[in-house]
Amino acid sequence: MKVAIFNDTRPTNHYGCMLVMRNLLNELKLVGAEVIWTFPVSTDWRKHKRKLLNMPAVDAIVVNGEGTIHRAEERKFAMALASLADFAKRELNTPCYLINATLHRNSARTYQLISSYRAIYVRDKRSLHELQSAGLAGQYVPDMTFAGNASLSKVKASGVCVIDSAIKEDSAFLAEFAESKKLTFRSMIVARPGNAKFLRSPRPYIKNIIRWMCGEYRIPTDPDFYIEFLKQHRLVITGRYHTVTMCVKNRIPFVALESNTPKVDSLLNDIFGSSDRSTPIEDIVKIDLEEIQGFSEVELSQIDIFCEDARFAIRNMVEHIAEDVVSDRNHEYIYE
Numbered sequence: 001m002k003v004a005i006f007n008d009t010r011p012t013n014h015y016g017c018m019l020v021m022r023n024l025l026n027e028l029k030l031v032g033a034e035v036i037w038t039f040p041v042s043t044d045w046r047k048h049k050r051k052l053l054n055m056p057a058v059d060a061i062v063v064n065g066e067g068t069i070h071r072a073e074e075r076k077f078a079m080a081l082a083s084l085a086d087f088a089k090r091e092l093n094t095p096c097y098l099i100n101a102t103l104h105r106n107s108a109r110t111y112q113l114i115s116s117y118r119a120i121y122v123r124d125k126r127s128l129h130e131l132q133s134a135g136l137a138g139q140y141v142p143d144m145t146f147a148g149n150a151s152l153s154k155v156k157a158s159g160v161c162v163i164d165s166a167i168k169e170d171s172a173f174l175a176e177f178a179e180s181k182k183l184t185f186r187s188m189i190v191a192r193p194g195n196a197k198f199l200r201s202p203r204p205y206i207k208n209i210i211r212w213m214c215g216e217y218r219i220p221t222d223p224d225f226y227i228e229f230l231k232q233h234r235l236v237i238t239g240r241y242h243t244v245t246m247c248v249k250n251r252i253p254f255v256a257l258e259s260n261t262p263k264v265d266s267l268l269n270d271i272f273g274s275s276d277r278s279t280p281i282e283d284i285v286k287i288d289l290e291e292i293q294g295f296s297e298v299e300l301s302q303i304d305i306f307c308e309d310a311r312f313a314i315r316n317m318v319e320h321i322a323e324d325v326v327s328d329r330n331h332e333y334i335y336e
Helices: 015-029 049-053 076-092 108-114 125-133 170-183 202-213 221-233 242-251 262-273 280-284 297-325
Strands: 002-008 034-041 060-062 096-101 120-124 160-165 182-186 233-238 253-255
Touching: 002 076, 015 060, 015 096, 015 221, 015 242, 015 297, 034 060, 034 076, 034 170, 034 221, 060 076, 060 297, 076 096, 096 297, 120 125, 120 160, 120 182, 120 297, 125 262, 160 170, 170 182, 170 233, 170 280, 242 262, 242 297, 262 297
Parallel strands: 002 034, 002 060, 060 096, 096 120, 160 182, 160 233, 233 253
Antiparallel strands: none
C-alpha cells in the first residue's frame, strides 16, 4: 500500500510537530504502508496543482490536520487543507483521510469542502461536536503525540521552566515573566535557517537567523531531547499545546495557557473533566510557584487511563484506514 502524507510539519523544526510526524510515520509503517512522498506545511497546494498531478501515484493521502483547520475562511492554509480532498477525489482519483485535526469556528462552506474527505478524525471531543453539528460524521482520536509508550526514565526534577506560546504577544509576556522570576525560558521551535522565508516574513526571518547564529545551531531538533529537558523541571509553564501533551504523557506537572484555539482547554477536559490546570495569561503573575503541587493520585489515574486509551485509539485508527484503503470503497466509511 502506497500513501502520501499531506501537511508534513517537520520543516518547522517544532518539537511537537516533529514528534507527530515521527509517530505517524511509525504507525503507518506498522500497518505495511509505504510513504512515497509528502507535501510540506504552510505551502498552498492550489498554487502547485501541476506538481501534484505529476507526483507518483498513491493509494491514499493521509492529511495531518495538526490543529490548523480553524476560521478557515480567514486563513488560506486552513482553507487549502479543507479543500484538498475534493481536488484529490476529482483530479487524482485518490481518497483523502483527515487525521489529528482540531476544528473550530469554520463556515458551512468549509464543512461542505471537508465532507469530501473519506474519513475525518479529530483530536478533541469539542471538535467532534462541531463536526457533528455541521452534519458530518467523524471520530475522536487523541493527538498523535500520544502514540506509542512514554519514556518513564527517572530524572531528578527541580526548578521551573517557561515555554513560549503560539501567540506572539503571549510569548513576549512569558519571556518577560521568566526573566523577572529568573526562570529558564525556551521556545518550542528550534531556530534553523529554513524556518522562515525572507520575502514572506523578513523580520521573523532575521530574528530566526540571529537565534541560530547565537547558538541554537547546537540544539538538537529531536523531540526526545526536548522531552528530557522538560523532565528536568518539577513544573512547566507553557502556552504550547504540544508541550502540554508531552507533559501529560510523561507525568510532568504543568500550568497551561490557552493557545490560538480552545485546543488546550479541550485537551484538559478530555483528560481530567476540567480545565483547572489552564489559566488566563494575566493570572500567571499571581501564581505562587512554591504552592503548586504535582499531580494528585486521581489525576495520575486519569492520565494513565487517557494515555492507554489514546495509544489504542491511534493504532486502531491507522489500522482501520489501512483496511479501508485496500477495500473496494463502494460504501461509506464505517467508524469503529
